[in-house]
Structure formats: structure tokens, C-alpha cells
Amino acid sequence: MKIGVFGTGVVGTTLASKLAALGHDVKLGARDASNVKARAWVEATGGKASAGTFADTAKFGEIVFNATSGLGSVEAIRAAGKENLRGKTLADVSNPLDFSKGMPPSVFTAAAGDSLGERIQAELPETHVVKTLNTINASLMVEPSRVKGETDVFVAGNDAGAKAQVSGILREFGWKSIVDVGGIQAARGLEAYVLFWLTVMTALKTSDFNIRIAQ
Amino acid sequence: MKIGVFGTGVVGTTLASKLAALGHDVKLGARDASNVKARAWVEATGGKASAGTFADTAKFGEIVFNATSGLGSVEAIRAAGKENLRGKTLADVSNPLDFSKGMPPSVFTAAAGDSLGERIQAELPETHVVKTLNTINASLMVEPSRVKGETDVFVAGNDAGAKAQVSGILREFGWKSIVDVGGIQAARGLEAYVLFWLTVMTALKTSDFNIRIAQ
Numbered sequence: 001m002k003i004g005v006f007g008t009g010v011v012g013t014t015l016a017s018k019l020a021a022l023g024h025d026v027k028l029g030a031r032d033a034s035n036v037k038a039r040a041w042v043e044a045t046g047g048k049a050s051a052g053t054f055a056d057t058a059k060f061g062e063i064v065f066n067a068t069s070g071l072g073s074v075e076a077i078r079a080a081g082k083e084n085l086r087g088k089t090l091a092d093v094s095n096p097l098d099f100s101k102g103m104p105p106s107v108f109t110a111a112a113g114d115s116l117g118e119r120i121q122a123e124l125p126e127t128h129v130v131k132t133l134n135t136i137n138a139s140l141m142v143e144p145s146r147v148k149g150e151t152d153v154f155v156a157g158n159d160a161g162a163k164a165q166v167s168g169i170l171r172e173f174g175w176k177s178i179v180d181v182g183g184i185q186a187a188r189g190l191e192a193y194v195l196f197w198l199t200v201m202t203a204l205k206t207s208d209f210n211i212r213i214a215q
Numbered sequence: 216m217k218i219g220v221f222g223t224g225v226v227g228t229t230l231a232s233k234l235a236a237l238g239h240d241v242k243l244g245a246r247d248a249s250n251v252k253a254r255a256w257v258e259a260t261g262g263k264a265s266a267g268t269f270a271d272t273a274k275f276g277e278i279v280f281n282a283t284s285g286l287g288s289v290e291a292i293r294a295a296g297k298e299n300l301r302g303k304t305l306a307d308v309s310n311p312l313d314f315s316k317g318m319p320p321s322v323f324t325a326a327a328g329d330s331l332g333e334r335i336q337a338e339l340p341e342t343h344v345v346k347t348l349n350t351i352n353a354s355l356m357v358e359p360s361r362v363k364g365e366t367d368v369f370v371a372g373n374d375a376g377a378k379a380q381v382s383g384i385l386r387e388f389g390w391k392s393i394v395d396v397g398g399i400q401a402a403r404g405l406e407a408y409v410l411f412w413l414t415v416m417t418a419l420k421t422s423d424f425n426i427r428i429a430q
Binding site for chain 1: 411
């Protein structure tokens with residue numbers, strides 16, 4: 001499948017590399033087509049994958065992952081162009097974290113009481129936004145067996161078909177327990193979780209952990 | 216042990232009943248000594264427990280649980296009197312939820328970026344505040360075996376001795392996996408978790424669930 005990935009940081013390149021390794025045709029998107037990290041990543045794949053602007057990447061992908069930093073996500077989406085994402089699924093992996101005042105970061109959507117997932121959905125009314133994978137580190141996203149036992153990953157979005165499509169890719173990554181937590185408004189809960197995640201990460205001194213819900 | 220419990224709602228009376236059943240000498244605290252729910256609860260214990268004002272309850276307890284609603288917690292602590300809680304441990308079970316605009320509630324500390332646990336600690340500089348039990352429903356707090364397998368409960372606070380004291384009571388409740396997530400500032404993560412908890416509760420249509428962290 002043709003998959004676009006926005007973001008050249010650890011999350012974006014980890015997702016893009018895994019998707020390419022799974023045999024997908026991947027394009028990595030950045031603000032500028034000349035982005036050095038994107039070019040280096042393409043070279044590391046032996047030229048099997050490609051890179052481009054956010055707009056190039058949006059046009060290219062049948063499905064697109066947003067793995068840009070939270071503070072830059074809405075700007076990246078606007079640069080991508082809503083016409084290039086119309087009718088497609090956007091898997092939003094970002095977190096609304098502001099590290100500008102140091103650690104711990106603040107959640108910049110907290111005062112407004114909404115979520116970045118909802119803001120992105122509002123920017124893209126004709127795109128099916130699915131919030132997912134934002135509750136774990138990049139390595140775990142694509143290799144859930146790094147932690148013991150079966151743990152949970154979440155999907156939230158307004159379109160059942162888009163959630164099924166994203167869940168298909170999550171299963172390719174190795175996820176077995178995919179918990180559908182509802183519409184895109186549920187991104188509020190998934191994003192608020194990140195402050196809990198940071199607290200646990202600080203206490204455990206590792207980011208290689210995840211949770212399993214027990215009933 | 217003499218234990219005070221602030222709050223006559225479901226959480227307060229559930230904790231107070233369990234503590235009394237475990238053989239502790241329990242006093243349930245409310246704003247007014249004539250509180251109808253507190254009186255009814257005392258009668259239900261066959262007069263083995265007692266009730267009183269927040270100040271009476273603070274004086275009485277060697278350890279005190281705060282199970283008032285989040286919006287009323289700081290006021291309850293002020294009514295209790297910091298002199299009555301000096302040198303003691305206060306286990307803070309509250310969540311900073313504002314239901315005044317309906318569901319889903321908002322977290323009223325979110326804009327300030329702090330936590331109710333920290334606000335209570337700031338009110339009581341000579342008391343050892345331990346944030347705990349706010350990540351589960353009242354029934355599970357005192358009966359962790361309601362969910363399958365072993366799940367986690369958390370403690371956060373600045374005083375190791377106070378966390379050990381609270382952990383002792385958690386073990387009496389049946390908790391085996393008690394995760395120390397650090398100082399009282401970690402209450403930010405434990406309280407932010409509640410928005411995640413609400414999201415999962417809505418999706419699962421039950422509040423009888425908890426998480427297990429896997430590494």
C-alpha cells in the first residue's frame with residue numbers, strides 16, 4: 001500500500017522504516033523537500049522509499065500517518081493541503097506536548113479542554129482522522145513484543161472503516177489487542193494519558209512499558 | 216488504628232466501611248456534624264464507627280483519607296484545620312473533576328498545569344500528603360480482586376514513611392502491586408489519567424476495570 005508519513009523525528013522514521021520493511025511503498029514528509037533527515041532516511045532504505053513535502057506525501061499516500069511534533073501538527077496538516085487528504089484516512093500519532101518550559105512538558109490543549117486529534121479533524125472535515133499509537137514510545141509502536149505479555153493499543157475516530165484500516169496496519173505491526181475507545185473526542189482521554197505515561201516513565205526510568213486493561 | 220475519612224459520598228463511605236470492617240476505629244467527616252449521610256452510615260455500622268465535622272475527624276485520625284469531591288477538597292482541608300493534621304499522613308483520593316458543564320467533565324487544574332494533590336500539600340505544609348487510589352472506582356479501591364489478575368495501584372508523595380504507611384493500608388485492602396511514582400508532583404500524571412479512565416469507562420461501559428503496567 002502507498003503510505004505517507006509526516007514527520008522526520010524518531011517517531012516518523014521508526015514508523016516509516018517499519019512500514020517499508022513490511023513491503024509498503026512509503027514516502028516520508030517534511031516541511032521542505034530538501035529536509036536532510038528525510039534524505040538520509042531514504043538513503044538508508046537503499047532508495048526503496050522516497051521523501052517529499054507534506055503536500056507531496058499527502059498526495060502520495062492512500063493512508064497517511066501524522067508523526068510530527070504536537071506543536072507543529074496543525075501547521076503541517078495545513079501545508080499538506082486538505083484537498084490532498086480528502087476521503088483518506090489520517091492516523092494521528094501526535095501528542096499535544098509543549099516542552100518550551102522544560103520538563104515536565106505541559107499539554108497545550110488542556111486549558112481549552114479539547115484535543116489535538118479533534119483539532120486535526122476540524123482542519124480536515126473530509127478526512128477520517130484516527131487517533132492511535134500516541135500512548136507508547138516509537139520502538140514499541142512497531143514492536144509490541146518488546147514488553148511482556150499482551151498489552152493494549154487504542155484507536156479513536158468517527159469513521160468505523162478508517163479505524164478498521166488503521167487496525168489492519170496495527171496488526172501488521174504485531175498488535176493483537178486493539179481497543180476502540182469511540183469517536184475522535186476520545187482523543188482527549190488518549191492524549192491526557194500522556195501525562196500519566198510521563199509520570200510512570202520517570203518512576204520506572206524506562207519508556208519501554210505499556211498497559212493492559214483488566215476487567 | 217484511628218482513621219478519619221473526609222467525604223460522605225460513595226468513595227468516602229466505601230473506604231470508611233472497609234476500614235471499619237478491617238477493625239480500624241473510623242470517623243467519617245463532613246462539613247456539618249449533623250450530616251444526614253454520615254449519621255446513616257454510623258447507624259449502619261451498628262454504632263461501631265463515628266462521624267463528625269472535618270475538624271473533629273482530622274483531630275481523631277492518626278491517618279486521614281480525603282475522599283471529598285475535587286471541587287470541594289481545598290475547602291474541606293481548610294475546614295479541617297492544618298493544626299489538626301500537623302505531622303500526620305493525608306491519603307488524597309480526590310480527582311480535580313468539574314461536572315458543572317455536564318459530561319465529559321473537565322479537569323479544573325489542567326489550565327494551571329498543577330494538580331489537586333499539590334494544592335492540598337501546599338495547604339498543609341506540615342502534613343504528608345500521599346496521592347493514591349484516584350485511578351479506580353470505589354468498589355475496586357477496597358476489593359482489587361474484582362478484576363482479573365493482579366493490577367496496579369499508585370502512590371505519590373514527598374515522604375517515604377507516609378507512602379509506606381498508606382501502602383500498609385492498601386495491602387490490607389488486598390493490593391499487592393503498589394507502584395511508587397515519586398513525589399507529590401507526580402499527582403499531575405495520576406490525575407490526568409482520570410480523563411483516560413473516563414474514556415475507557417465510556418467505551419467498555421463499565422467502571423470495573425484497572426490497568427497493569429508491563430515492561
